[in-house]
Amino acid sequence: MVADIQLLQGKIIDDPETRMKNVSTLIEELALEILSEDELAVAATVSDRNPVQRGTA
């Protein structure tokens, strides 16, 4: 059996300047992902810091 170089080499992109057509959509989506993660992180910090706010006291 021979390893398949085509599948293992990754995607070769001839022109590094070539950007995807929907760059703005991707940036919006990435911002949303980061934003929602930040909100989750803030919520986790608040609940760790203050058990009263979690309703456990």
Add this chain to the structure above:
Amino acid sequence: MSALTHPTPRRELSILIVQMGGIEEVFRSLMALKAVKHLYPEVQLHFIVRKEASAPLRRVDWLASVIETPACPKGEDSVAKVALWIDQIIHPHYDLLVNWTFSERFARMAAIATSLIPALVKLGDYAREDLTIASFDAWSMYRRSWLKNGISQDIHHTDIITTQLLTALQIHAGDPNPDSGYSAVTSRYFFKNAPAEIPSDWANRAKNLKWSAIHAASIGERGQEWIETVLRRHPDAGLVILGEHECDWEIEVNPRVINLSGALHFDSLILVLSQCSWLLSGPNAIVDLASLINLRVLYSVPPGESLDSLQWTESGPYGNGHMVVVSEFKPEIAYAVWSYVQSEWFHKGSLSLSAHFENLSLASALTDSRIYRSRIRPAQEGGGVCFENAIESSNRAPCFEAWMYRVRGQLARAWFCGWLPGVEAEVAKMGANPSLIKRIREITESLSVLDRLSLEGATVAKALHSAAAALKNQHLMTVEDRAVIEEHGKKLLEIETLMDRVVQVEPELRGLSEWYRQLMHNLNGETISQMAKESIHAFELVNEGVELMSLYARKTLELAKPKAVQPEAGSHLTAIGPEGSPSRY
């Protein structure tokens, strides 16, 4: 033709790692990069990480840069902020970009970033223009098709990403130079020294004791019993309790126990761990950190679906000499294993672990637990970390699940490394028992059906490719041509349905159909002809897998065939089966 057809001079290679997962994934990535930097010391390594997980990377001085995700406080224009961030990080041109983010929670974020950042060669998962997630390379498809779907196999996450990047480097940059090894990465002091504030309890500890650490949260309440046993029986041992949050265990005041849970930050944690000889922990990122700094781990992992489930091996401790106990945490078993490895220097292997359990009157506790020891396999056995049974009395033939687990891992090695094990020798080493033989016989029939289906699939895909390639225009065609293409398409769908039916009957073969599905999901061709060509390849790969699995099955069944033994004078011929027992076959 690609700009990278000829290997790039190594010193010019810059590699961007996208690792937006949890801290345990960051540690595994560092473990992989340790090997890469050792073999290709000239590469410039850049790392993208979420800011919450960036602390360890700041202590690695051979990373060229560490890029954190931007903070997006509510109310600010997050899109503008992210756009600016992307613009800043694309300033240097990367030769290779590898997305190693695996955890479901962060996979989408990392895939989008992977699509946005330009690089000459990309590996890992990315977001397509329709925002679905696909993979650039075979190892990433493998992770998505098998590891994400809970199909167990014996290749550790760290080994997967290490092999993925090293293979890509070999293709694009040429062979590594083993003589030029970068020594800093192999040192025990992996992280550069940073002034750390050490709690006075630890600074003033008795230095003549041998200290072991216990991670409280991942072990649970019964960890206290383990501590009490160690204190009672080992006057030369000191114990330190670690954890992200303060734990309120009621341990009697004793200078041999120091509770540092909730009291350490990353730098002081590294310092404390590096001064311990063992860490007792359940599944937690601290296990990956300990592996990274060569601290031996006694890993306690609850059984999965069954006691013999080996799913935990994909993310267990990495390196030589770690011990793993699979069972609900039992302090007496953890103590027995810990005390055995503590005294290894003394008995030097003359005492077996099971004898040690017997000495402690704990032999019966072994019935509902499994104990393993980790080892880095030599390259001729496939390399990477493996976990071997540490109880010699259970050095019996594997159960079917363990057999499949090994065979699946070997399929991946054959597919992606072009490496074939000596099947006969390996099967002989594994052994066989009646229940294993029975299950293998059961799958053999399903395997032969899959063999025929994958061969037929390749033939139909070839016919489709020929028909489509003969078209003058891929979009405009005659009614007759269209009918021929539709006919081939229908046949392919039928074959896929039949493959799914085989897997319904024999779910242990799901890995093969998931692999096919993943390859289909990642078709890149824009025309019918190109896609048909990729489909041929997909069926051929599945067929290679089926054939290798069938070979393992055949060789294991041969082990069970009765063998004539030379009769002693006056005795009759006897047929012996596996393990020397009279054959039942």
